[in-house]
Amino acid sequence: MKYFEDFAVGEKRESPRRHLITEEEIMEFGNRWDYQPFHVDPEAAKASVFGGLVASSTHLFAVSVSLFCHKDLDSAGRSAAISALGFNNIKLKAPVRPGDELKCVSVVIEKRQSNSRPGAGILVMRNEVTNQREELVFIYEHAALYRLREAS
Template identity: 45%
Template sequence: MMYYEDLELNQSKISEQTHEVTAEEIKEFAGQWDPVPFHLDEDIAKASPMGGLFASSLHTVAIGTRLGHSMINGEIAMLAGLGWDELRFPKPVMVGDVLRCKSEIVDKRVSNSKPDRGIVVTQMTVTNQNEEVVATYKFTNMVFRKPA
């Protein structure tokens, strides 16, 4: 198990796992969580500025989250998510894109109110098969410190 003390600033990791986005998945996710016509109907999507069916931003974050979890395999003594910041989508995720995730620890500190815990900020970058960035965000987590 990795604790707060085991996590170093600038420590980075790239997911070995990737995720290929399909038209069916885009439509299924959008139908349940973001039912906008250009995420549901290929003809409408073709007429959009994207020129084809593309994933919703929520779907992109969900994929990035899953890929992020694949990198830690439950090995970090994480207690809670505290927030997300600076969420950006510089390029759409299109049908057939294969996504990968990179994480980098950009800040950490011991909790002021709970000294047995630390606060860790991680920069996440999701890229497609061409190494083009499709999403970036920072998330802040509470992590247990090593037991005394």
Template identity: 40%
Template structure:
């Protein structure tokens, strides 16, 4: 189990392999982001995307899936997240892409008001199969301190 004390600023990780499936793209878009370029090849062809693309929010959801799967393999005493400081969609994500993640811990601090936890900040970049960055974010995580 990894606790707050075990997290090192500067540590990096590479993980994930998420295949973007056309049906998932259109199903997600129909429910949560029903813009034409996420639903129709014809509509997307008339935009700067050039073809059907995944919603940025779907890219976030696929990234979360990879994050959780990675946490299953590298157990952490995680307590959730108070939020994201920065989120950028850098390039479109298309059906047929395979996504992967790289992360780096960029800061950490003990909680003043909650001594049983600490907060760490990480930069996460999502890449496609061509090693092109498609999304980046800076997020904050809460993690338990080691039991005394």
């Protein structure tokens, strides 16, 4: 388990797992959460600006979170996160297509103790999602509340 004290500004962590994006997953997510032709219909997607199916931004966000917060992670891969506080500077950098394998690198850009929550600190991180060709596809910053070790 990684606590607030274990993080350092400038520290980079690579996600311990990868996620393969499939055509079925793109269409399933699109049909449920983001019904656009280029997310749900391969034929219509061919006529779009993307020239084929692409994952939605909300799909990419969900995948990026799961790369660090997944039920299959062992205790060494988990952190003492309490709650997300907010997300900023969300940018789509390149389309994600079926067959792309995603990973995430998280960089600590700010660290401070919480003024309102004793026993907790706030980490701000920049998250960079890349595909198997190391192309940046999605980026965002997030702030989250983490437990201090001595408070646990």
